[in-house]
Amino acid sequence: MNWTLHSIETFSTYQPQWDQLNQQSGNTPLLSSLFVKPLIQYFANNRDQLAICGDIDQPTAMAIITKRKLGVWETLQPSQAPIGLWLQQPKADLNALLSSLIKTLPFPSLLFGITQQDPDLFPRPEPQKKINTLDYIQTARVTLQGSFEDYWSQRGKNLRQNLRRQRNRMTREEITPQLKILTEPQHIEQAIIDYGNLESAGWKNAEGTAIHINNAQGQFYRDMLTNFCKQKNGLVFQYFYNDQLVATDLCIKNDDALIILKTTYDEKITTSSPAMLMRQDAFEVIFERQLTKKIEFYGKVMNWHTKWSDEIRRLYHINFYRIPFRKK
Numbered sequence: 001m002n003w004t005l006h007s008i009e010t011f012s013t014y015q016p017q018w019d020q021l022n023q024q025s026g027n028t029p030l031l032s033s034l035f036v037k038p039l040i041q042y043f044a045n046n047r048d049q050l051a052i053c054g055d056i057d058q059p060t061a062m063a064i065i066t067k068r069k070l071g072v073w074e075t076l077q078p079s080q081a082p083i084g085l086w087l088q089q090p091k092a093d094l095n096a097l098l099s100s101l102i103k104t105l106p107f108p109s110l111l112f113g114i115t116q117q118d119p120d121l122f123p124r125p126e127p128q129k130k131i132n133t134l135d136y137i138q139t140a141r142v143t144l145q146g147s148f149e150d151y152w153s154q155r156g157k158n159l160r161q162n163l164r165r166q167r168n169r170m171t172r173e174e175i176t177p178q179l180k181i182l183t184e185p186q187h188i189e190q191a192i193i194d195y196g197n198l199e200s201a202g203w204k205n206a207e208g209t210a211i212h213i214n215n216a217q218g219q220f221y222r223d224m225l226t227n228f229c230k231q232k233n234g235l236v237f238q239y240f241y242n243d244q245l246v247a248t249d250l251c252i253k254n255d256d257a258l259i260i261l262k263t264t265y266d267e268k269i270t271t272s273s274p275a276m277l278m279r280q281d282a283f284e285v286i287f288e289r290q291l292t293k294k295i296e297f298y299g300k301v302m303n304w305h306t307k308w309s310d311e312i313r314r315l316y317h318i319n320f321y322r323i324p325f326r327k328k
Helices: 008-024 033-043 094-104 148-153 157-172 185-200 203-207 216-230 274-289
Strands: 003-007 049-053 061-069 072-075 086-088 111-117 131-143 177-182 234-241 244-253 258-265 294-296 311-321
Touching (some): 003 008, 003 094, 008 049, 008 086, 033 216, 157 274, 185 234, 244 274
Antiparallel strands (some): 003 049, 131 294, 131 311, 244 258
């Protein structure tokens, strides 16, 4: 259970070990080095560190960690990452791992946090003398079972009727909706430019949170999606009304999960819902081609999520205290 701390710049050296551990412990695209490496490049700083436990060639655990304030460390958690950057072998003892890690960190380290964990990937631990867990957000997913027709017939009557009415109106107005799917690396930069132009026309631009090809967010999504497309696992769904781009989804996948990372749409359109119509057509493609086993939203559950999914679960945080805070 001995930990060593390494400069964040050494992540590339240990990429194979990171990916091997991810495959052993959940195999999520969100912890693939294809995602993590550009995340570090654009959102980590030189004070953040790579922590490795055990044999360097076959680690028991690995994490990207950051000092939040005096005495408090946690997994690095940029807003672009839906789950915290912690990996461990499934049978490893979490209490022993964290006991050793907190002693390895510079003194005084009194608390270590593992942020935003998914119970499907890392089962929520029971409270212990030094371990406490905290609720985070609820999130939704869609498991691919049966055909798209089976799935769609189980959606609410209001959703199905509403989208049907929208399509009928568009037909009367001679608007033809079309879904395009971009999967080639050479198409990703323009897709991010198009995404940014659409998002910058909406409320996120006013708040300064819009993706743009010239900011760190845009460059991260460009590089990360290009990585996945080179492995045939990146997708950009684009939705058009005639020749006008009206909605976009940025997605990554592997054989186990397809993750919708970001969505934007033309907020000026008020007589239909481009994002909802795009989602219907995109889900039909995902089901028909059996692109994966489940579709993950990972955002906080909103009312519209419940129209698409009956599968809700809660993400959580783990806090480990150097000094026991409860009797066991």
